[in-house]
Amino acid sequence: MKKKLYTTLLTSLMMASAVSAQAADDLLHVKGKLANFGDSAVVAYGTFGGETKQTNVVLKDGTFDFTLPMKEVSYVQMATPATMRDQDRTRVLVVGVPGETLELTGDMKTRYDTGGSKFYQQYHEVNLMLENSSKEMQEYSMGIQKRLDAGENRKQVMKEYREKAAEIEEKAQQRMLDFVKQHPDYEASAVVISFLEDVKKMEQAATLLTPEVQNGRMKSYYSFFIDRAKQRAEAEEKASKAQATGVQAPDFTLNDLAGKPLALSSLRGKYVVLDFWGSWCIWCIRGIPKMKEYYNKYRGQFEILGIDCRDSDEKWRAAVKKHDLPWLHVYNPENSKVLSDYAIQGFPTKIIVGPDGKIVKTIVGEDPVFYTILDELFGKK
Template identity: 45%
Template sequence: MKKNVFTLLAGTALLCACQPAQKETTISGTLTGIESDTLLVINAPMPTASNENTQSKTDTVAMQDGKFTLTLACDSLPVQAVIFAKPSGNKALNMAQNIRIVAFPGDALTVNGSVDDYVVEGSDFYATLNEAQKTWQPAQDSLMAIFEKYKGIDPEDLPEGTNPTEEIQEAGKRLTALYVDYIRQHPDEDVSVYLAAQTGTYMEEALGLLSDKAKNGILGGFYQYMDAMMQKEKALEEAEAKIKEGAEAPDFTLNDLQGKPLALSSLRGKYVVLDFWGSWCGWCIKGIPDMKKYYEKYKGKMEILGIDCRDTEEKWKAAVEKHELPWLHVRNEGNPDVSILYAIQGYPTKIVVDPEGKIAKIVVGEDPAFYEYLDELFK
């Protein structure tokens, strides 16, 4: 089987569905064409609807004469292990050359070949996937050939009328169509759930083709994650049409630092800056000094409502205390998901709500334009 080019939801899918019993899972094999005697292995549980942000783990595995054995902790399988050759000296890691392996509880998998052309065997899942791969292998090879064709070529040196992007998109559509067709013909298979993650803009159709058996199978948690992502995407599209400067700011109620409900509407009558942030967001933290400066400058004319996103309660409270943030704070726990309600797609995002409850200004990123706006507003 040629190298899988699966990206699993644009790189988010290092995989998971929780299993109650812990079983040892091994991956072993022989790899050729690797100068290093050490492999880097990144593995993580597959995301589920209730556990989207799974934590990955990085291990090193020794190779001897090209042979290796890896044992995975299996308390939250299936997982995906991504294997790289550890570069020697000061060489950079080649992220494009990797081996992706999906492992289920108790699997004893083997992988043989090179990072560009390998075969994974040892489970019913791979027996099915390897056979199915034959269906779309020519289309996959064609797509990879286009990438190679234009690799390293300056766009300015291309003949007039040549459009690599269009070629790649068309080849990608042909490959995706084969994935969808396979799912249509095999709606009960776990492999079809796995393939649905590769269907891009056709994912809604692909998920709709799956049977209840597949939706509730060993990859059922991953199906629920994909379905939840689709629903969020739809909600974001609907919110984008509504969240405009001059539009009514949707009301919401979230819990503050003391666990008490705080409604946006309770702040009506003054300007309110909705600051969508998180302790994990570097630019959010970098902007805190300026936020403090402007809060002190205009706190009699405006209020800041920090809306923490994607943090645990502990990390949120710790960040507020560490950075000594003096304004109001609430945590977006997801019910409702205020980040979707306000179509937030980047952090930080600052939305200024006027005293009448209308959106006056939207600024995405840590942008001086936000502070210039406040100076102009309150001059």
């Protein structure tokens, strides 16, 4: 009787242990201490390309300890409530792996580091490598900005930057590939793939991984980024054709601030800058002062047509009023084909259209080259 009772008890304990182990495999344990973070955090997490979930966490003197239900490799963002309201930028963004323990330590005003279980020890090595790989570019970019601020010739400086930056970036990419070569058995090496710039390099890095890592739990992670890079490459090829110099700019008609239809073709005979922007786009907003400066500098020689993207009508109108934007504006609704017709890939995108209705130049991002082009077009007049 005692033997039977002992056997039953042992079996129950083994079953409970198995259930506990299974449960632990579906959890990410996050703990640590971060100075200057605040007393609470909003934690957002979810699979890459999938649904986002959210929970709130209380910090005591910067210390936290919580678990997240997780069955697949996911992203995890831990941010202050102010950051979630776009009033701050205090956040931690990491790759979450179920069954692991992530330890975060440091000071949000200086730096924080990752540690914990085996995966996150490897992840820390990856982060240090990525940080070192990006240093040369960061330092070079800061030097370029100082030269521009000091009044050096913008055209010459930016020409040098484009040539030198490509060389520096290629070196950084090679360092990343070298890390994967040296650590093919690290699961965290799969994270490097998401930082590589083109599909060929990403696929090369994937083949460098051991079969165990290639086909293990990180497969969904790196496959997502490779698939997305392929889609981006296809979209960029379409954009290069749609936005190429000499291509006839597709005509469109959208409603202006007065609610009246405004057609691009109605501006034929003058230079027009199509400014694809949104109130949510940080770089779009940061570029407004310079845009205003050049709009006034060459007033009457060209027109700007702001094309709002991914805003509600109310937010669009509020942004135009808040930033006191003096040029033409139209609202681009969700069912519009304008973004597709122009193959817009990023924001802001500025497309200069000539008096003949053909594209002169396309500039993606808040790039100083845009203003150099305006100087070349109108500075001699």
